[in-house]
Amino acid sequence: MAIKVVDIIVERRDKILLIKKGDFWILPGTEIKEGESELECLGRVVSNEMDDQVASIFKKLGKTIKGPSPVRPGDVEVSIYVGDIGKKKMSDVKDCNAHWFSRESIATIRLSNITKQILDYYFSET
Numbered sequence: 001m002a003i004k005v006v007d008i009i010v011e012r013r014d015k016i017l018l019i020k021k022g023d024f025w026i027l028p029g030t031e032i033k034e035g036e037s038e039l040e041c042l043g044r045v046v047s048n049e050m051d052d053q054v055a056s057i058f059k060k061l062g063k064t065i066k067g068p069s070p071v072r073p074g075d076v077e078v079s080i081y082v083g084d085i086g087k088k089k090m091s092d093v094k095d096c097n098a099h100w101f102s103r104e105s106i107a108t109i110r111l112s113n114i115t116k117q118i119l120d121y122y123f124s125e126t
Contacts, residue, residue: 070112
């Protein structure tokens with residue numbers, strides 16, 4: 001059975017925020033804990049991975065994406081939200097494991113397969 005995961009797509013000025021995990025760039029996201037809502041999970045991941053908070057959620061994408069996880073054994077089933085974080089300026093995200101990428105430059109970096117599937121779906125919807 002696939003592990004339930006929630007990811008957030010943060011896009012500002014046509015750039016997507018990605019996090020470096022091991023050899024891959026991925027969207028901020030994590031496994032949903034028992035008894036935790038998807039939105040609580042998003043709040044936790046933004047707090048833990050970016051030392052920030054979710055400022056707003058614009059929408060939840062209409063489909064989940066399933067596939068092998070780049071950071072844990074087994075498959076994941078990812079629910080995807082589009083939103084923003086509390087940092088006012090893009091330059092405030094200074095974590096060396098987080099970076100803003102243009103849609104064009106995303107094609108040149110090493111994404112996990114599931115992150116590529118998620119972004120392909122997102123770009124087809126926007």
